[in-house]
Amino acid sequence: MSRLTLPKHLRDQYANGYGKATTAQINAWHNKLAQIEDAEEATEVQQNSVTSTKPTYVQVTQLLRDIGIPASIKGYAFIREAIMLCEEDRGVLDSVTKDLYPKVANKCETTPSRVERAIRHAIHVAYSRGDINAIAKVCGKALSVRGKLTNSEFIAALVDYMGMERMM
Numbered sequence: 001m002s003r004l005t006l007p008k009h010l011r012d013q014y015a016n017g018y019g020k021a022t023t024a025q026i027n028a029w030h031n032k033l034a035q036i037e038d039a040e041e042a043t044e045v046q047q048n049s050v051t052s053t054k055p056t057y058v059q060v061t062q063l064l065r066d067i068g069i070p071a072s073i074k075g076y077a078f079i080r081e082a083i084m085l086c087e088e089d090r091g092v093l094d095s096v097t098k099d100l101y102p103k104v105a106n107k108c109e110t111t112p113s114r115v116e117r118a119i120r121h122a123i124h125v126a127y128s129r130g131d132i133n134a135i136a137k138v139c140g141k142a143l144s145v146r147g148k149l150t151n152s153e154f155i156a157a158l159v160d161y162m163g164m165e166r167m168m
Helices: 008-016 023-051 057-067 074-088 096-108 112-129 132-139 141-146 151-167
Strands: none
Touching: 057 074, 057 132, 057 151, 074 096, 074 112, 074 151, 096 112, 096 151, 112 132, 112 151, 132 151
8 A cells, every 4th residue: 555645735835834834734634644544444454354265274173173073183284284275276186196185294294195094084083973964064965975075075075165155
């Protein structure tokens, strides 16, 4: 945002000391400029809140807790990281083993095979101990048709659900 200033004719009069611009006029201009800047900042904040459509770690964490994945297992952090990466680049869902797992592994300082196994375990825990109704709400028909989802299907369902939540 550019900083607003007094009009040139008032700046010149004030700087040259001609006295043509009274203190009241200068104060009125400063007040007017402050109001304009406040309105611009409010508009900018409002636009940022509307255009900021990516989920936060807090939103993803809440979703994982609702499903029933405990925070104490490694797959929890890996799934959360995978969702955040998928929000940045949906293309990683096309090749999960070649793109997504290595990226998550790099961020979490582990191997892609450990990431895959931990995510699979987290999904198993969610289905066995979690809230089946919440899982069904997130996964939709895919859950009722075949039972447990694969890692990539589960992550894709979570990413899609997060996208639908933001649109509502």
